[in-house]
Amino acid sequence: MRGYVQVYTGNGKGKTTAAIGLAVRAAGAGMKTYIGQFIKMGDYSEIKALSRYADWITVEQFGKGRFVEGKPIPEDIDLARIGLQKVRKVLASRAYQIVILEEANVAVKFGLLAVGDLEELITSKPTEVELVITGRFAHHRIIALADLVTEMKAIKHYYHKGVESRVGIES
Numbered sequence: 417m418r419g420y421v422q423v424y425t426g427n428g429k430g431k432t433t434a435a436i437g438l439a440v441r442a443a444g445a446g447m448k449t450y451i452g453q454f455i456k457m458g459d460y461s462e463i464k465a466l467s468r469y470a471d472w473i474t475v476e477q478f479g480k481g482r483f484v485e486g487k488p489i490p491e492d493i494d495l496a497r498i499g500l501q502k503v504r505k506v507l508a509s510r511a512y513q514i515v516i517l518e519e520a521n522v523a524v525k526f527g528l529l530a531v532g533d534l535e536e537l538i539t540s541k542p543t544e545v546e547l548v549i550t551g552r553f554a555h556h557r558i559i560a561l562a563d564l565v566t567e568m569k570a571i572k573h574y575y576h577k578g579v580e581s582r583v584g585i586e587s
């Protein structure tokens with residue numbers, strides 16, 4: 417089956433949960449998914465849940481678990497580059513039919529990855545691998561290369577009422 421390039425971006429809720437939903441659906445079809453999380457580090461509820469799907473879904477984190485503000489420190493960049501190298505290997509191995517790059521758009525936005533790095537992953541991926549890139553601020557060059565782009569647009573978000581991330585709902 418031919419694989420395409422999907423992007424979930426925008427400021428509304430649902431990017432990460434859509435990507436995880438896809439991985440769970442694919443597991444139901446016996447397909448294997450690799451999820452590389454950039455920026456993030458932490459024992460989120462989805463990581464705990466996905467550990468029950470270990471035969472089909474592998475998750476690795478390449479972040480410091482804090483929001484990168486302003487100029488990234490070398491450690492953030494080193495971690496992102498380790499992630500990039502790993503993702504290159506994972507793609508080339510063809511061991512996973514779906515590869516999800518969580519928050520990779522944000523990693524580009526904050527200079528942890530170069531947009532060219534992501535472009536190269538897209539253009540060099542094996543034809544049969546489905547590549548999914550999530551995160552706000554998708555670069556126009558990534559949007560141009562993608563086959564499917566969905567913008568989660570916040571019409572309302574309770575964050576603006578002061579509702580912080582809730583365990584089991586956002587984290």
Ligand code: ATP
Pocket residue numbers: 427428429430431432433434551552568570573575576580581582585586587
């Ligand atoms: P989900 O993980 O629920 O699918 P998402 O991946 O689309 O959501 P992110 O952009 O990764 O959302 O957002 C991470 C965190 O940022 C959320 O936990 C929330 O607290 C906060 N947030 C989400 N949307 C907004 C918004 N429109 N404005 C400000 N903060 C937001």
Ligand code: MG
Pocket residue numbers: 431432433551
């Ligand atoms: Mg997210």
